[in-house]
Amino acid sequence: MSAISPRLFVLQRATALLLAPLVIGHLIMIVIAIKGGLDSAEILGRTRGSILWALFYGLFVVAVAIHASIGVRVIASEWFDIRSEQSQRAVMWSTLIVLLSTGAYAVFAVTAS
């Protein structure tokens, strides 16, 4: 019956709080990179081997994966009228795994030296 436990509710709100400054930082970074006329090699030169960028985008990926998977669970259950708790969990965990693995792969590719 319960579509969302109090713990999931708190996790989603907490990750939203975390994502607000991270998204702003990400947007500022994009504007600086474009305005500065950096090409991909120059960007990679700055991000590769940088623990700071790895931490920033690592945290970003974890927060997005948690926030989005809880949200997709609710959206899927409302749009497709999914009532079974088991199916709702399956939607949530598969979204989490896809976002975490693709996100971690991207962070690794951009920051590993």
Add this chain to the structure above:
Amino acid sequence: MLDVVTWIQRNADPDLSYRFACRVGMCGSCAMMVNGVPRWTCRTHVERVAQNGQLSIAPLRNLPVIKDLACDMSEFFEKWQKSDARFHPSETRHDDMPRIDPHEKQRSAANAAIECINCAVCYSACDVVNSSTTYAGPAALNRAWTLQNDQRDSNRASRLQTLVNDSGCTSCHSLANCSVHCPVELNPSGSIAGLKRMVFSATLKGQL
């Protein structure tokens, strides 16, 4: 608008069913869709809502229709009960009256949300009610919020527990259609946001 509906029944369609009682915006029984918007018809002027001289009147959205403009309000009120949106006294008639400062923060929050007339305009305006068969809706949750701020109520902890599921406050998407359309200008969306804050802090404290 209510006068128009009454005119239609008396002069054009004697078979027309609709519901009203007080005619002065107190009882909350005459709500209908007017040009696609839920409104209390007794306090709605035709000249303010007519579009190019046209009016369309329909039964409230999100509720089963009994006949013509009369809706079945059962599920609306059953959801109040399921949300435990009713007062549980903490004292008996033999106890002294509790002393509550009317300007105190919790009492002010309850007062701001207390004047609901149960018209179901918010329920009809809510898109979450429209997409979820179980969601309690703004009116029931607004009432629950007033009780969560009532120091005399004895069931606040367990009520908060009943509000954290797919029928409760955590399912609200904060679209605020309820607050936009509420005829008595309450803010059910704000009340639900308050309930969410209560759920958040109670969970962090390990009470949920």
